[in-house]
Each structure stands twice: as C-alpha cells, then as structure tokens.
Amino acid sequence: MVCVIIAAAGQGKRMGSTVNKVLLPLAGKPVLAHTIQAVCQAKAVTSIILTAAAEETEKMSMLLAELNLSIPWQVVPGGSERQYSIANALQALPPSAKIVAVHDGARPLAGPGLFDQVIEAARLYQAAVAAVPVKDTIKITDHSGWVTDTPERSTLWSVQTPQAFDRQLLASAYELAAKEGYLGTDDASLVERLGARVKVVAGSYQNMKLTTPEDLHFAETVLAKRQAAKPVIRAGIGYDVHRLVPERRLILGGVAVPYELGLAGHSDADVLLHAVKDALLGAAGLGDIGKHFPDTDERYKGISSMKLLAEVHKLLNNHGYIVNNIDATIVAQKPKLAAYIAQMNSNIAAALDIDVTQVNVKATTTEGLGFAGQGEGVAAYATATIASVQA
Template sequence: MRTDVIVVAAGNGVRAGEGRPKQYRQLGRVPVLRHTLMAFLGQPGIRHVLPVISPEHAALCASALAGLDGVLPPVAGGATRQASVRAGLDALAQDPPDLVLIHDAARPFVSPRLVAQAIATAAAEGAAVPALPVVDTLKALAEDGFLATGPDRSAVRGVQTPQAFRYALIRAAHRAQAGADDLTDDAAVAEAAGHRVAAFPGDPANFKLTTREDFVTAERHLLAELADVRTATGFDVHAFGPGDHVMLGGVRIPHDFALAGHSDADVVLHALTDALLGTIGSGDIGHHFPPSDPQWKGAASDRFLAHAASLVRAAGGRIAHLDATVICEAPKIGPHREAMRARIAAIVDIPVARVSVKATTSERLGFTGRREGIAALAAATVRLPWID
C-alpha cells in the first residue's frame, strides 16, 4: 500500500533551550528534524515524506534539509498541532496515499521495526498507534494537593508516534473535528470521529525531545548507536618543483618551491582523505579521483577531503578525530599549524579541537632530509553504526 509520512515540525519547542525550536537544534551536529526525516527515507513501503513547518522557520528548515533527497517541499502548519496535521493531510490530497503515518519531529530515534509495524497494523485495522506499558504507579491529584487513587496502570498505556491511519479515514476525521483543537493527538481525533484505534508495541528508545535533559540523553543514545569505532591511516608524498608556495592542510604557505602533482599536491589533505576512506573501506584517493582524469588537474584538495567526509556521513558515521604529521625540513610548519587545523576542521565540519597537526623532520635523512619534497602521515578515527 502506498504510504506517506507527515512529520509535524511547526511548534516553537522553547523548553529545550538554546534559543531556537527544538526540531532545529543540533543533535550530533545534525538538526533534529534532519535526523527524523532520514529515519523514514528509504524505508520499505514509504513513498513520500512531508514536513509541516511554521513559515517563520522557513530558513531554518531549508538549512536542515539542504542536500537531503526524497523529502517533499515543506508546507505551512497552523496555530495548533491539529491544524498543522490537517495542512499536511490536505497537501497530500492531490495524489493521496493509501496510508499515512503522522510523526513528531522531536522523535528522531524511530526505528525501522516501528515504521514497519505501524504500516502493517494500519493496513489491517485502519487506525493504529505505538503504545508502551506504564511502569510507574499513577495517582490522581486532588484539589487540596493530596493524592487520591488513580487508574490501574496495567490498563494504561503511554502513546507515541508514528500514528498510522488509512488516509481517507484520518483526513475525514480531522475535517469533522476541525473546531475541536484541544485534542492531543491524532488517535484522539480518530476516536472522536467514532473510529477504534488499535495499539501495537512501542519502543522506549523512541522518546520525545522536550527539555535540555532530553537532549543530553539523546546525545548519549546517539553515541551508543555509533558503537563501531574505527581507525585508519593515510600517507602521501610529493616532490618539489618550480613555484613560490606550497599548499599544506588547505593553507597557502610561501616557499622557494611548490609541490608537484596532478592536483594542488596538498600532501596533508591527501593523507587525511585516504585515512577517512580507509575507515569505511572505500578504496583510496586515486580510486575516487584518478590522476589520469583531466578534471582533477590543479584541483584544490579540499574537494577530496570533503568528499571522503561526506561518504563517512552517508554511512551513518561521525568523525571523532583527525591527526596529521608533516615530514619536511622546510617550510616551518609551526607558524601555520593553527590555520591548518582550522581549515581542516572547516572542510570536514567538525570542531577544531578534534583536529591535530604535528610536524617533524627526518634528521636530514632521505628525500625529505635532502629537501626534495614533503611527506605526510595521517590517522582518522570515526564512529559508525555497528554492523554484524
């Protein structure tokens, strides 16, 4: 059955702090909204993913979605969650799906299992939500501030998203309840319209980000998911040739010679590129950018390193640390070390504290000792999702 996803992201979410809506806060240096959308893209049975946003957040949304394929253009939400969902449902009416999943943008850890079960249960029952048993005792609070007997927790469930429905059912229910904007979720909208809603097992990891503390928990959860820590090395060397500068670590350094090579011959960025490619088993720099290809003649090596970093991210990974050692008699690296660190960090989009640049000589031994060229060693450490 054709299934579309509406991701509700129109709220202000200010309780999480940082001065911006929580769906645009960074989680592992990636906006929460992007995490959530990516969780649905490519899942079996999913046709379209549609964000519903506040028009005031259009620039934030554009930044969060940059380069992300498979997402429909965002639509403007309303003053309430129900109004925003209705806007999303109406936007899908031109080419309606059979099923629709409605999900909170602030739940970035929705799993493939949960998505698949939502689709299957909605297809069978018409309306379905993920639900978790309540582990704490529930009590009613009287007007005088004292506790009173509460409901039997064995008969109570905590409800999550994605909530899944036959599209025609939930759109008609929302239209029928258009004036009742106090309903707290889409299951309540369906129930108010006379539909029964089936429950299927939720997932404790599919928690909603609301407070600062939730973001701390989410960062820990994200790191726990990236349990495969890999380290790889890279090496490069180039001889000197005619010129008045060398490129090292993306920084132009005045010198009596230039480094000879098909590109700009930046041995530091080349070695780092090979190290990053090694962490994901993706060959070497020559495989991705053959020196026989004229388009790379004189190319800036930051393109090579940025490409390797993008492949790590595409594999679901995070760059934890980059380390480079330059081996030469001249030029002096010390005066340019911090500029090199800053440039490398900018190319791969990590904090400069995660980049190290060192230098040494070969004690006048070998080709570097004879000032015939420059060599560089590099190491990269990345965190990736565990794959058996």
C-alpha cells in the same frame, strides 16, 4: 503509498533555547536530520511532508535539500497549534497516499522498523499508534490535588509517534474536530472521537520526545552507543541476461565496447550493471531493478545504467547502508573484454563512492555452449556485500 507528516512547527520553549529545538545540534547534525533519515530508511514510506513555522519554511527546505532524499518531500506552513499544522499538511497530501503517518520532528530516536510496524498495523486495522507500557503507578486527582482513583497500571500505555491511519479516516477525524472546535493532544484522540478503534504497537522507551536539555543529553548517549555498534553485513546476488541484436551499442559496465552487435533492452541494456544493481538491492532487502525502474516507464527508455546505479547508491545510503564490495562476472563468447575491465571497475567504484579495489569484474566464455557460447546474448552474475550500522 504512504506519506509521513513530520510536525516541526513548534518552538519547544521548555528546551530553554531561542532556536527551534528540531534545529539544535545532535551528534553532529540537527535533531530534525536524524528524524527525517529514520523516516526515509523505513521501507514502507514513499513521501514526506514537513510542517514548519511560516518564518522557517525556507530554512527547513534547505535542510531537506541538503539531505538529498530519495523520496519526494515538501514543506508546508504550520499553524498556531500542532493540530492546525497537521490539518494544513493533510491538504497537501499526494493523491496516491492511502496511509498517512504522523511523527514528531523532535523524536529522532525512532527506528525505521517502528515506522514499518505501525504502518503495517494501520493497513490491517485503519489506525495504529506506537506506545510503551507505563512503568509508574498513575493517580487521578481532583482540582484540589486529592487522589480520586488509581487506574490498573497493566492497561495503561504511554503513547508516542509515529501514528498511522487510513487516509480517509484521518481526514474525517480532522473535519469533525474542526467543525466542533475540538483540540486534541494527539491524532489518535481525534480518530477515537469517530468511534474508531486504534491498535497499539509496542514502541521503544528510547523513542522519547526531546523536551528539555536533559533529553538532548540522553539522545546523545543513545546515538553514541548506536554508532559504536558493530556494522551488520548483508549480502545479495544478481543475475541478468540480454539478447545481442544489430543496430544497438554494446554497453558493459558503463563502457561502450566496439562490436557489431549490441544488447536489446528498454534502457541501455547494460547487463553487468543490471546484475550489480540487483545484487545491491537484494542485499538491502529492497526488491529489484524492475520494482524501482520498470521497463514500462518511459522515463527509463534508453537511460544510462550508470545513472540508475547512482540512484541505487542513493537509495542504499538513505536506508543506512554502505557498499563493502562488488564481485561480478560477464559471460560472453564475443567480443573479448579484457581491455575494458579496468574501466568497468573504475566506473562502478565511482558510482558507488568506493575504492576501485572494492570492485572486481571478470569476464569468461562458455566454450561455445549455450546462448552465450553461440553469440546470441550476454549474461552477468554479481554478488555484493553492504554494511549497516543501524541499531
């Protein structure tokens, strides 16, 4: 489990604004909204903690609530220094979090893939940071401004966030810093003081921290180019089968179909929607319904598959995808389903917030062959295409 701490308690005085810079508008929404959505689109991230100035915790909570995130989140009060804010967040970590990543709220251009790469490096090496090679020659000076040394440029990196760490390692680093009254410039510097090695992961020159008004203009340009990019189309397939049994309702595509038998399963066993959800999750590379809604979880016992389809839709949106179309086939000898197909199309379209013309459900028989032909069960196949405009 991976928790990302987003530092957003600063004011950013160099931005020349009376408003917290993470709340300034960027491409139609607050800077912080871009940052949070990038974090949520990372496959490895399972929860978020946002640090905010004490007087802004309510405002920040409202912003996160409006984003309708698919993963747990909380807002904690920050401190007078960034390091103190992160220390507060560490006290609020969920018990299940094994990896902790820290990211600046004012870095809205970090891509989801960068989070996944840094987190994976932290799993392997316990500590990792995003960084880019220094482009300019660096000089070291004395207090009078005289050059005392010129370091070898090939060994120099400009460090960014995200930075990710083994939870216990980061906690120990913060405990030592507090004990010795040490104030570092980033989280990795605290870990380094323990003698731990930190792995560098190649970041992006676009992943800049917004500090001045000029930075904000640069970010606008980058986002405009990303939004103008052609969408990436992805496709997925889904298949599911359930046994027909007595004393169960037959639910297909969210429609209660009159029949003497129903489908056995932990949820409502809507075989059509199960196949559709698997196709959508497969297209996005997000696993399958068993991963997200396991049949060992009592929360999903008897649950409507329409509700779970809406959850899949929310998950896709949080990862930057929209649904293009659904094509599905129900395989059943009985009952006849032609009269219910239109309502199934309508139900699926409504759950995925697409036009009904983008959904095409069909039904067929097997001419008496196999388990479906013998009336022992019902199967469904589905294909789905989704689009992403993420850079």
